[in-house]
Amino acid sequence: MSNPSATVLDAVTPSAGISERREIGRAARERTPRSSHGGWAPAPDRLDPVSLLEEQAESRVPELIPVRHARMRVSPFTFYRGAALLMAADLATIPSSGLTVQLCGDAHLSNFGLFGSPERRLVFDINDFDETHPGPFEWDLKRLVASFEIAGRHRGFTDAERRSLILAATRGYREHMLGASAASVLDAWYETLDAEQVQAWVRDERTAAHAGKRQVKGFDAVVAKARTKDRLKAFSKLATRVDGKLRIIADPPLIVPVEDVVGDDRTAEELEATIRELLAEYQTTLLIERHPLSEYTYVHMARKVVGVGSVGTRAWILLLTGRDDADPLFLQAKEAQASVLERFLEPSKYKTHGERVVRGQRVMQASSDIFLGWQSATGDGGLERDFYVRQLNDWKGSIDPEVMVPNGAMLYARICGETLARAHARSGDRIQIAAYLGKSSVFDEAIADFAEAYADQNEADYRAFTAAISSGRLEAAEI
Structure with a gap:
């Protein structure tokens, strides 16, 4: 398999001359013309998509794999959400710009959303970094734009509406990167996008497009709902009292208490002591020396099924209390396996994949959770497993692709494109990338062409996937 990172141009430090950095970006066009990103055709020796999914399942919880398959089977879009490995394998076979950034690795439209910042602002940003890894900047953009094409087909948008949608994302990325390349270092680094700014854009878009009130009310509802999804809401849904003690409510196989998962000879006291030790070690990876975590006490833990693509990886929720039982905190410890x-590309430089995820997230996000850290622990089969830890719910909100309408989707696509550019400008050389992109629409059109062609590939892979379920090769179980 070809290694795109091997084509990266000789490194230039950020302090190098602006003109020199621009020339590197323009020179990359000679090696990989912007138009070369257009279109997609599978290689004759393309890896079998079903076999790749079977291979990926080998490291996951066996009884949860049918749940993952059932969630992916819902539509070509939900399949795409779980098929990051398939797309990574495909992107590795086509021309690369050679301009490296910290990639999200799974930058589809549902991995953007709202969450609370440490300053208690509601911000919009990328919110999933399981696959984060350095690589060519366009890999993230291609995955993002293709997700809008696939979601647009699912929603029944016309060809013209989908083309406008995906061009909005590519143009948003390119124009924002151009702006970042002209900004001062700190202005580019500090830039954030909060919910109030997005709400203002939605209202402006409504006025400019003479649209109805639906999309304004829709986003306002998302913002209002996000502010209610906090630790107290999680506590009311997930916790109860058993014999006078707080416990996470069991709902197998989606939520299984730790004592029912471990199944070994350790007593409850020994298990609790082990978890407390792990929490103490995790605390050493947090950025704040005198961290609020030190005032919380561990209460209970359970395994919880999450997402679509992540189903089958080990994810735990931990209940802690602060001043008293009315001061709860839920943490989520999610398994971090090797990035797809x-x-x-190149191997990760970090000792654990938990650290890889956290370091990547801290670079790409303008504002990160103060509970974001990592830990490793011995799990089932006696294997050492890596985890990253974060707060479970902290003003979390997202756009539901199942109710997207064309006007609102176009604005959302542009915002996602700009947000991705903002993240890449923090980790890559924004001046080189901007020089490569240029001021014309050549790159935009090429990425849009790729997205349309790759959506066809995704549909073909989805048909192969559902056929494998029908034949009994893969198992799917609704929960």
């Missing part, structure tokens, strides 16, 4: 990108 790593087998096609």
Whole structure:
């Protein structure tokens, strides 16, 4: 398999001359013309998509794999959400710009959303970094734009509406990167996008497009709902009292208490002591020396099924209390396996994949959770497993692609494109990338062409996937 990172141009430090950095970006056009990103055709020796999914399942919880398959089977879009490995394998076979950034690795439209910042502002940003890894900047953009094409087909948008939608994302990325390249270092680094700014854009878009009130009310509802999704809401849904003690409510196989998962000879006291030790070690990875976590006490833990693509990886929720039982905190410890990108690029430089996820997230996000850290622990089969830890719910909100309408989707696509550019400008050389993109629409049109062609590939892979379920090769179980 080709290694795109091997084509990266000789490194230039950020302090190098602006003109020199621009020339590197323009020179990359000679090696990989912007128009070369257009279109998609599978290689004759393309890896079998079903086999890749079977291979990926080998490291996951066996009884949860049918749940993952059932969630992916819902539509070509939900399949795409779980098929990051398939796309990484495909991107590795086509021309690369050679301009490296910290990639999200799974930058589809549902991995953007609202969450609370440490300053208690509601911000919009990328919110999933399981696959984060350094690589060519366009890999993230292609995955994002293709997700809008696939979601647009699912929603029944016309060809013209989908083309406008995906061009909005590519143009938003390019124009924002151009702006970042002209900004001062700190202005580019500090830039954030909060919910109030997005609400203002939605209202402006409504006025400019003479649209109805639906999309304004829709986003306002998302913002209002996000502010209610906090630790107290999680506590009311997930916790109860058993014999006078707080416990996480069991709902197998989606939520299974730790004592029912471990199944070994350790007593409850020994298990609790082990978890407390792990929490103490995790605390050393947090950025704040005198961290609020030190005032919380561990109460209970359970395994919880999450997401679509992540189903089958080990994810735990931990209940802690602060001043008293009315001061709860839920943490989520999510297993971090090797990024799907790593087998096609350079190996991760970090000792654990938990650290890889956290370091990547801290670079790409303008504002990160103060509970974001990592830990490793011995799990089932006696294997050492890596985890990253974060707060479970902290003003979390997202756009539901199932109710997107064309006007609102176009604005959302532009915002996602700009947000991705903002993240890449923090980790990559924004001046080189901007020089590569240029001021014309050549790159935009090429990425849009790729997205349309790759959506066809995704549909073909989805048909192969559902056929494998029908034949009994793969198992799917609704929960």
